[in-house]
Amino acid sequence: MAKFKCSVCNYIFDGDEAPEKCPRCGAPKEKFAKLTDDKAKLVDKSRCSNQLHVGLMTVLDQVHSIAEAGINDNLDPACVAIFARARDEAKLLSQFIRAEIEVHVSKGKWG
Ligand SMILES: [Zn+2]
Structure with missing residues (x-):
């Protein structure tokens, strides 16, 4: 099409x-x-890639929520350390993804 x-x-x-x-x-x-056909293919490819980013961000939001609950659960220091790391990594990756999507938008890749 x-x-x-x-x-x-x-x-x-x-x-x-x-x-x-x-x-x-x-x-x-x-x-x-x-x-052009080349440009149209690029738009399809970036739509697919952007969807994957959005999917990953949705999962990272869930990781963030679970990690917060785990920190509040506060069973022992080892558990809290795991949940704190998961929360921090999820937050960092979400920020990377937001920055990447902004790059796509600025290059006109968001079709
Ligand atoms: Zn218009």
Whole structure:
């Protein structure tokens, strides 16, 4: 399927031809340009990658919550150390992912 990009708001439309109006900003059909096949493939690839990042962040949020509960449970110092490490690593990875997604957005990869 072809992809068309709105030159006003960068919205990417999937279809055989450009929409009459941009679903996002309302710009007319003439404002859309068809993406080359290479560029369209790149958009698909980055959508897939961004979804994986979002999936990982969801799991990391769960790890963070479980780790907090484990720290509060406070059974013994060894357990607390494990939960504290899990909480800290989950937080760090989430921050890395946020930064990476911002890079994707700034490069226009978020289709
Ligand atoms: Zn638009």
